[in-house]
Amino acid sequence: MTRIIEADPTVWNNFHIHTYRCRHAEGDIADYVKKAAELGMNKIGFSEHAFIAGMENPLCMPEEDIPGYVEACRAADGEQGVSVLCGMECDYDPSDESFFREFYLGKFGMDYLVGSVHVLKGRHDTMNVFANSHFGVKELRIYTDLYVRMIESRLFTFCAHPDLFGRPIEVGEGSNGWDENAEAAAKEILDAAEENNTVLEINTSGIWKTRERGHKTIIYPRWQFWEMASDRNIRVIANTDSHSVERLDSGIDYGMELIRRYNLQRVELEKDQARD
Ligand SMILES: [Zn+2]
Numbered sequence: 001m002t003r004i005i006e007a008d009p010t011v012w013n014n015f016h017i018h019t020y021r022c023r024h025a026e027g028d029i030a031d032y033v034k035k036a037a038e039l040g041m042n043k044i045g046f047s048e049h050a051f052i053a054g055m056e057n058p059l060c061m062p063e064e065d066i067p068g069y070v071e072a073c074r075a076a077d078g079e080q081g082v083s084v085l086c087g088m089e090c091d092y093d094p095s096d097e098s099f100f101r102e103f104y105l106g107k108f109g110m111d112y113l114v115g116s117v118h119v120l121k122g123r124h125d126t127m128n129v130f131a132n133s134h135f136g137v138k139e140l141r142i143y144t145d146l147y148v149r150m151i152e153s154r155l156f157t158f159c160a161h162p163d164l165f166g167r168p169i170e171v172g173e174g175s176n177g178w179d180e181n182a183e184a185a186a187k188e189i190l191d192a193a194e195e196n197n198t199v200l201e202i203n204t205s206g207i208w209k210t211r212e213r214g215h216k217t218i219i220y221p222r223w224q225f226w227e228m229a230s231d232r233n234i235r236v237i238a239n240t241d242s243h244s245v246e247r248l249d250s251g252i253d254y255g256m257e258l259i260r261r262y263n264l265q266r267v268e269l270e271k272d273q274a275r276d
């Protein structure tokens with residue numbers, strides 16, 4: 001299992017990384033370890049997109065690749081002075097909680113789970129948060145409820161990109177994307193995180209996407225969200241959500257700047273040796 005510890009201010013480590021196994025990222029574990037050592041990191045964590053029993057999803061690592069993924073993480077652990085943690089990024093739905101716990105933490109003995117809301121089940125059956133066209137106030141309501149419930153499950157070592165909702169609103173309504181609805185959603189998520197002592201992720205993948213897709217304002221992380229976290233007792237972790245070795249530290253300077261600017265408590269993960 002994994003412990004959450006105060007981050008060493010002189011080192012940044014990344015705990016949100018994807019490999020070729022999810023079919024929409026590049027690079028393998030050994031490649032990332034090499035790059036991490038070059039960047040002066042001493043730990044990295046893989047969080048491949050989690051397969052869910054009975055659900056076809058071409059963006060997730062297929063079930064048959066799971067044993068090889070765990071083996072490759074374990075084999076790379078300690079190479080070039082880099083400790084390697086093995087995790088999964090789970091698309092949250094309350095009905096899948098026991099599957100995530102029993103399958104990934106239980107059967108495969110993974111180190112940690114990351115909780116994400118990429119997909120909304122509800123009014124539009126399933127709708128991807130990244131698909132901007134139908135994302136409005138009603139969808140924001142569904143997103144917020146799901147995100148809060150994910151926090152309350154206490155299943156996840158950290159909850160990813162809580163401020164992802166800022167982006168669809170931006171595109172859908174043509175404003176700068178931060179209105180009273182966004183603020184209310186942020187407050188609910190931050191309240192839940194504070195109450196449940198949940199680590200929230202500053203995910204800088206949005207910096208790369210902003211550049212790549214020519215958006216005018218940063219789609220995420222949203223500084224407005226993190227400003228609201230500044231006077232609260234909330235721990236944060238800063239990751240890049242790498243989908244290629246080149247993106248291992250992409251945008252992280254901005255994430256660290258937000259942490260400094262809003263005086264946030266930065267944590268990182270560590271293997272709990274006693275329980276290995
Ligand atoms: Zn991905």
Ligand SMILES: [Zn+2]
Nearest residue numbers: 016018089241
């Ligand atoms: Zn991810």
